[in-house]
Amino acid sequence: MNRSQLFEQIKKKKSYLCVGLDTDLQKIPKHLLSAADPVFEFNKQIIDATHKYTVAYKPNIAFYEALGPKGWESLQKTLEYIPKDIFTIADAKRGDIGNTSSLYARAFFEQMNFDSITVAPYMGEDSVKPFLDFKNKWVILLAHTSNPGSSDFQLFESNGRKLYEEVIRKSQQWSTPDQLMYVVGATQAEKMQSIRALAPDHFFLVPGIGAQGGDLEMVSKFGMNDHCGLLVNSARAIIYASAEKDFSKRASEEAAKVQQSMEIYLHAFT
């Protein structure tokens, strides 16, 4: 999916919601455990219930990998089930030497046909570039994450420039906003504003709304650009809104609530 197609979807659905498919056998409703593939069954019902309000789905690859080969089959079926006009993100945080990153790119872009993958920047340019060789496929590079440990190295500072700022600056030499997004977990207004100034045209994938705390209005106000430029992820608050038989109905209600706020912010801030 290219950038203008993504923006079209955002305008059509009046939403920039990304639903995180962090599907955990220990958390899904018990009645699904007797299905042939409980993970896929859960995802299928969540997708049916939320796709009207959603422009992206983001399976967290760890949850599937932890189940062994069966988990990869559930992931592949899930990906095939997602409507083709919805952007898909492999939240895999990969990144390795060139020939190895090429293989990860093949795994996620060819074997599984994801639109994008999250990539860790530590190993530099040749670890990122192989993912950019695929037309209309995207790298979502970790810039500033929202977890407690994000301050350990991402704030390491050289001549007034923090590491995450250096990642944003340097990586713009490798690609364009048509193939490169950033993970920006900023929950402070000034920080979101300063990161947007560094990368005015890029999409940001913003985690940290919902179970991780955060503030959708602030993120929208200071992070939006004229083609939205935001995908805001919510996982647990939507997919685990209920652990009972009404889980898909509750997920739909939660996603709708977020979409309604987003419709207001899209009107107010673009």
Added chain:
Amino acid sequence: MNRSQLFEQIKKKKSYLCVGLDTDLQKIPKHLLSAADPVFEFNKQIIDATHKYTVAYKPNIAFYEALGPKGWESLQKTLEYIPKDIFTIADAKRGDIGNTSSLYARAFFEQMNFDSITVAPYMGEDSVKPFLDFKNKWVILLAHTSNPGSSDFQLFESNGRKLYEEVIRKSQQWSTPDQLMYVVGATQAEKMQSIRALAPDHFFLVPGIGAQGGDLEMVSKFGMNDHCGLLVNSARAIIYASAEKDFSKRASEEAAKVQQSMEIYLHAFT
């Protein structure tokens, strides 16, 4: 496997060779492609041919992931086939928020029973710690890698300290040399010496011998400590020494050659 068991193996085999199982269907001998599981068949014969000279095997996870669910089955069979007195490394370069790293830890330490996993430090402490909750399991943290892009961010410098040095310094607060190793791809003497000074007791996993260039004597002279402290990886130079029917014989010869040099260096430098 704990640290003293690993050192015992090194003394017994007079070797600190790690063989990288970067098994690629496009590179293995053609006659294996008719096997039910060509990847496992290749690995099995490589393991049979090299285990006498080897203290560690390091499957590069990307090569298996690129094959989909079948690749994970080949990986699991390979891991079960490796003799139990040989250290195993999942070269996966994972690292994510705490609950997600926990799942990766379960995937590689429980689902597959690897001894260790390579981890990227960008997301900080809570992305690394979940791997350390498993007794006698190891984190091998990326410090200074050997690829061209390693200079992009790893050399980012604050107050005279480079990012990779900060990674080594800070991560020592999270664990001990009994569970933490570093990836050190230094091919210059002074750099290896200065990194050893930062982490005198830790094992280093050193890539870059063989197909990637490098200098085993230099690495050994400046990197070794009194319990060896080195695992030196070689992949292509051994496993693809020949693409014909003699591949396992040639792999054995190449591994033996490396072991013979290592025996000399162990004698000279510890």
